[in-house]
Amino acid sequence: MPELIKVRPTKIELVKLKRRLFLAQRVQKIVKDRLSILSMEFLQTARDTVEAKRKLLDELSKLYKALSVAAGYHGYIALEKELIATEIDLKVTAGLGNVAGVRIPSFELMGNVKPMKGYNLVDTSSWLDRAAQLSAESLRAIVELAELQRNFELLAMEINRTKRITNALEYIVIPGLQVTINYLNMKFEERDREEKARLKRVKVLVARE
Amino acid sequence: MPKPLQDEANQSPYQKMLQDCLRGELRIVNTGLPQGQKRLSNLLEEKYPHVVCNDGSTHSFKRTELEYLVSMLDADEQKALPLPMLIELGANQAEAAVICEGQVEEKVISKALNMPVTCEERRIRIYKPQLALLRRRFKTTTVYVFSPKIIA
Numbered sequence: 010m011p012e013l014i015k016v017r018p019t020k021i022e023l024v025k026l027k028r029r030l031f032l033a034q035r036v037q038k039i040v041k042d043r044l045s046i047l048s049m050e051f052l053q054t055a056r057d058t059v060e061a062k063r064k065l066l067d068e069l070s071k072l073y074k075a076l077s078v079a080a081g082y083h084g085y086i087a088l089e090k091e092l093i094a095t096e097i098d099l100k101v102t103a104g105l106g107n108v109a110g111v112r113i114p115s116f117e118l119m120g121n122v123k124p125m126k127g128y129n130l131v132d133t134s135s136w137l138d139r140a141a142q143l144s145a146e147s148l149r150a151i152v153e154l155a156e157l158q159r160n161f162e163l164l165a166m167e168i169n170r171t172k173r174i175t176n177a178l179e180y181i182v183i184p185g186l187q188v189t190i191n192y193l194n195m196k197f198e199e200r201d202r203e204e205k206a207r208l209k210r211v212k213v214l215v216a217r218e
Numbered sequence: 219m220p221k222p223l224q225d226e227a228n229q230s231p232y233q234k235m236l237q238d239c240l241r242g243e244l245r246i247v248n249t250g251l252p253q254g255q256k257r258l259s260n261l262l263e264e265k266y267p268h269v270v271c272n273d274g275s276t277h278s279f280k281r282t283e284l285e286y287l288v289s290m291l292d293a294d295e296q297k298a299l300p301l302p303m304l305i306e307l308g309a310n311q312a313e314a315a316v317i318c319e320g321q322v323e324e325k326v327i328s329k330a331l332n333m334p335v336t337c338e339e340r341r342i343r344i345y346k347p348q349l350a351l352l353r354r355r356f357k358t359t360t361v362y363v364f365s366p367k368i369i370a
Contacts, residue, residue, distance in 0.1 A: 036243050039364060042307055043247055046362060049350055057354075102266060104278020107250025109362045117280050174243065 011184035
């Protein structure tokens with residue numbers, strides 16, 4: 010049951026309440042439009058995230074297989090010794106985008122990722138080269154997933170916030186304003202009726218005299 | 219038509235906060251709009267392609283998307299295509315409109331959606347499923363605009 014807003018029963022307050030109701034209804038419409046857009050983006054991001062995760066898992070499983078073969082061939086200690094000084098040229102650009110008022114990050118790997126370097130090519134086998142190549146390839150999927158997952162979280166938070174606003178407007182603010190406006194209207198009608206009854210009474214009294 | 223409240227001296231703090239919150243909602247929907255659009259050919263020359271938004275922040279473009287656009291346009295069209303493309307959301311929730319200057323946007327959208335589209339009164343009207351498809355292809359090269367008609 011919506012609560013009455015405590016206001017003085019005057020015509021000015023009624024006008025103010027009507028203006029407030031107009032603003033609330035306008036905001037409700039815009040917030041609902043925004044919510045529908047955010048939901049659409051959220052669902053799309055969710056689908057993309059699932060796809061990116063599946064792709065990354067596939068690539069990582071291939072990579073681990075290649076790495077375990079290389080470890081089997083060289084031995085763990087020798088492999089660790091070779092990989093201790095390896096490095097990879099990686100350039101990620103980070104920017105910001107905007108989706109219906111939500112600032113979302115965007116990450117992108119610049120150019121082609123070069124394979125890992127720093128290990129001795131003479132002492133190592135092609136198994137390790139294969140693992141290095143696969144690890145470079147999986148980087149793109151990692152960056153893509155990082156972006157999607159963050160977007161997913163930000164959109165979910167914004168949808169939650171927007172939903173709370175929509176619900177507050179729909180179930181608390183607007184009904185409260187409507188009930189108060191109705192109450193004031195009834196109060197004024199009651200006053201008018203009282204005034205009419207009083208005038209009639211005065212008229213009768215004047216007529217008697 | 220009644221206007222939003224001007225005199226708020228007599229309102230309770232709760233009511234004031236509520237009104238501010240509602241006005242804030244109206245403000246934030248279009249804060250991320252770019253101050254101006256840049257041509258595709260100009261963006262390709264930039265090291266970090268971006269445009270500045272109304273709130274002072276930047277909106278970055280992904281190179282992969284720009285390259286996808288390049289693959290479907292010739293050199294003259296690249297000079298004519300303004301980015302980001304604006305998707306206008308109006309009173310009708312079922313459809314949206316892409317604001318366009320010329321034939322280039324029409325070509326891009328029809329190729330991306332794989333269907334013919336027509337530009338009427340500088341707007342290309344598309345429906346929700348097509349909008350989702352368009353946004354999937356052009357995540358950073360399109361932005362939403364809430365129509366001034368529904369905000370004002």
